[in-house]
Each structure stands twice: as structure tokens, then as C-alpha cells.
Amino acid sequence: MPHNIVGLDHTLVGVEDLEKARETYEKLGFTLTPRGSHIGWGTANYCIMFPDDYIELLGIVDPTKETNGLDKKLEERGPGMLGIALSTDAPEATVTSLDEAGLGPARLHDLKRKLELAEGDVIPEFKLIRYPYQGMPLGGLFICHHLTPELIRTPEWQLHANGAQYVQSVVVLVDDPDAYLAHYTALCGAINVTRTDQTMTVRIGKLNLIFVTESDMDLLFPGLFISADMPEFPHILSMSIAVSDRAKTKTYLEGAGIQVQDVPNGAVRVQPSDASGVVLEFVQAQK
Structure with a gap:
């Protein structure tokens, strides 16, 4: 596939009450990861992991902090799917390729989140690529690369x-x-x-x-x-x-x-x- 895109990374579901959403998806038979929180932001998530992709339930836990527009999206559209992230195995090359194909200007961003484990927090790290195409609602299409996949692909989290x-x-x-x-x-x-x-x-x-x-x-x-x-x-x-x-x-x-x-x-x-x-x-x- 062009631009070093290898498949789906994850889907993104915006929720109004994160803990209630966790209970909802557990009732549906999914195993959820421990809660993760985005460092410096007021948003947090629970993820439903599969071997090659996953579902992210995203909600606001501190409305006094930056929500990256999630508050407006929920107000305008209510809960539901916000977007999808594709996966790349070479983020820097993907940025260059997107720009050369006229799909940019693409920008590479660093992202970290705190994953709240019983034995102590760990910090998964990612590279995100955002570009200005509006083929999804509210810019809901981006590209992701995992720097620390071993922190979120625990085998027992993938059993549902x-x-x-x-x-x-x-x-x-x-x-x-x-x-x-x-x-x-x-x-x-x-x-x-x-x-x-x-x-x-x-x-x-x-x-x-x-x-x-x-x-x-x-x-x-x-x-x-x-x-x-x-x-x-x-x-x-x-x-x-x-x-x-x-x-x-x-x-x-x-x-x-x-x-x-x-x-x-x-x-x-x-x-x-x-x-x-x-x-x-x-x-x-x-x-």
C-alpha cells in the first residue's frame, strides 16, 4: 500500500461518560485495558485491543484542561464514532510521501499517554501524522505509529x-x-x-x-x-x-x-x- 500505510491502527469512539462507556462495552463482552490519560490534556481513554488494531473509547475527565476539541464534537454530534487512525511502519517516510503526493502538508506529532496499571503507571508513546484532508467528519482521519507497542498489546487484553x-x-x-x-x-x-x-x-x-x-x-x-x-x-x-x-x-x-x-x-x-x-x-x- 502507498505511503507505508499497513492497515488500520484504531477506531475512535467519543463518549460522554467514560466510566459508563467502559461498563457498556464490558457488558458487550469486550476486555478493556486499564484507563489511560493523555498527558497535559483533560481526556482519557479505555482501549479494546486486538492483535493488529483496536478500538479507543475517548472521554473527558477534566473539562478545565485541553480536550483537543472533544467537548465541541460531543456537543455538536453526541456520542459515537469520531474517526479512524491508519497505521504506518515508517512515519517520517510517510510524511515525506504524503507531501510529495499532494496530500499534505503532513505534520508529525509526538504523543504520550499515562496507562494506569496496578503495579504502577507506564507511558506508551506514539507518532501521529495529521494532514488537512476532510474526508472524515471533523478531521477524523489520521495516521499513527507506535513506539512502545509492547505496553498496550498485553496478550490477556486481546481475549474477549x-x-x-x-x-x-x-x-x-x-x-x-x-x-x-x-x-x-x-x-x-x-x-x-x-x-x-x-x-x-x-x-x-x-x-x-x-x-x-x-x-x-x-x-x-x-x-x-x-x-x-x-x-x-x-x-x-x-x-x-x-x-x-x-x-x-x-x-x-x-x-x-x-x-x-x-x-x-x-x-x-x-x-x-x-x-x-x-x-x-x-x-x-x-x-
């Missing part, structure tokens, strides 16, 4: 009672998928971009990033009710999680008192009210 293994797809509602075609072709390569009459799909490692219009949503989400106060486009609507055994996942969710819906594409769907504003689907992992 619901059988979750990785993020398989993310769906974004847009006015016109063609408006994003040129950018994602330049970012991910033409071979990884597929345009049909209804959707544009970008293949990024194991992830399918799917752009669809509201009028064509029934193809992907038959029977899903969309609220009249849904945020303006583009809007990240859903996330599909690949699981080891879809039937066992459904049984687990029902046993936890979660209302689920079987949908024609074979997924087990959880409504946004039970997943911190995310349309969450569980699908059978591909062999």
Missing part, C-alpha cells in the same frame, strides 16, 4: 468473551462517494478502491472503509432507523467486528441482556443506544 478478533469495516454516510474517490485512490492505491453504483469501498489491510449515501443505506442496513437529528454529512455511522463464532457471539450477547438483531448480511446488530452511539455489528471472521 464475545470472540472479537479485529475491526472488519467502518461505514461513513456521505452526500456523494465520488467526492472522495480521488483522495483515497491517492492515499491507498487504485487497486484498493472499488466503486459500485451505491458505495465506494476502500480496502486498508483487513479493514473495509465503506462510503454510502443515506438513500442507499437500506442496502447495508435494512430496517435501521436513522434519527431525524443525525449529524450532518459526512457522518461515521457503524463499525463491524469480526468474531471467531458468530452464533456464540449472539448467544453471549443475549445472555448479557443485550437486544440484538439478525440482519440479511449475516451480521448480529446492536443498536446505538447499547453501544455508546455506534451502530455495532458482529460478523463471522474470514478464514
